[in-house]
Amino acid sequence: MISSFFSKTKPINYAVLLLFLLFFYVLNLFLSDTLTDSNLLLAIVYAAILLQVVVVQETVRARKTTNSSSFAMLFFVLLLMAIPKVQFYKDIVFSNLFLMISLNRLLALKTLKLVKQKIFDATLWICVASIFDPWTLLFLAVIFLAVYVYGTKEYKNWLVPLVGISFFILLLVTFLLLTKNIDFLQNHYSYNIQAGFYEDFIKNFSIKPFLFIISILAVILVVFIKQGYQGVGRIVHLRILLVYFLVSVLIFSINNITSSNYMVLAYSFFPAAVFATNFLETIKRKRLIELFLVICIVLPFVLLTMDLVK
Numbered sequence: 001m002i003s004s005f006f007s008k009t010k011p012i013n014y015a016v017l018l019l020f021l022l023f024f025y026v027l028n029l030f031l032s033d034t035l036t037d038s039n040l041l042l043a044i045v046y047a048a049i050l051l052q053v054v055v056v057q058e059t060v061r062a063r064k065t066t067n068s069s070s071f072a073m074l075f076f077v078l079l080l081m082a083i084p085k086v087q088f089y090k091d092i093v094f095s096n097l098f099l100m101i102s103l104n105r106l107l108a109l110k111t112l113k114l115v116k117q118k119i120f121d122a123t124l125w126i127c128v129a130s131i132f133d134p135w136t137l138l139f140l141a142v143i144f145l146a147v148y149v150y151g152t153k154e155y156k157n158w159l160v161p162l163v164g165i166s167f168f169i170l171l172l173v174t175f176l177l178l179t180k181n182i183d184f185l186q187n188h189y190s191y192n193i194q195a196g197f198y199e200d201f202i203k204n205f206s207i208k209p210f211l212f213i214i215s216i217l218a219v220i221l222v223v224f225i226k227q228g229y230q231g232v233g234r235i236v237h238l239r240i241l242l243v244y245f246l247v248s249v250l251i252f253s254i255n256n257i258t259s260s261n262y263m264v265l266a267y268s269f270f271p272a273a274v275f276a277t278n279f280l281e282t283i284k285r286k287r288l289i290e291l292f293l294v295i296c297i298v299l300p301f302v303l304l305t306m307d308l309v310k
Helices: 002-006 011-031 039-063 071-082 084-088 090-111 115-130 134-150 160-178 183-188 197-203 207-230 235-259 262-281 286-309
Strands: none
Touching: 002 011, 002 286, 011 039, 011 071, 011 084, 011 286, 039 071, 039 084, 039 090, 039 262, 071 262, 071 286, 084 090, 084 262, 090 115, 090 134, 090 235, 090 262, 115 134, 115 160, 134 160, 134 235, 160 183, 207 235, 207 262, 235 262, 262 286
């Protein structure tokens, strides 16, 4: 029943998931006793979250990283619900939105049309995301991977990311000079990892993010084995998504060491949702599909209950 509903892409699928997310979001607002943001800002953050859900569905539809269904959108919403506090970290929400737009532009390179423009756009969106989280600049590595995969025949494509970065720096510095806030560059774009980071990592270790990462890596392994065996053409997209996921894990690990901020794990939700959908498509028995979906839907509520008990 669940699989039949989400195996299609209709407006009702969007409505159900967005209302589902809204209910969970409002529930967490009432349960939170430390929230100080204004109602307007909360509405903007929620709108950014809803836009992310739409970007997920439009990306998998247009780039054909999965079969035609709403499963990727479903998994993305469930992942957001599994770590509900991410909705209160507005910087992560906004940076994740821009990162997802950037990834969408990168995956569009497969058509080999307007290559330079797409590389420039993807680079610029990552730079914009860095305004909210400076560590997101590490995703520039995915840009160069995409250039290597799709655009190595023309050496000028390798220079486009540098042009995008330079353009962003020029705009940002100009704005900071006009607003007399040039210290923002030094204060914001600082990447200090203190000595003894290994001890800090062990101290801040949490089992839930670790299980999530291990589970997704296992799913990715199965997907690559199945897709490689079947010779499906989307394998190039999946390789880029794999690197994107690994960069997300790296950023999470760094933040876990420096500030115990587990919320940055949200950067990995987009590729995780795509791989989970591809994994679901490898399951042939409908009962197993239904069981897998039920477990995934129940899990966020179990995690929320565990947080309330604490």
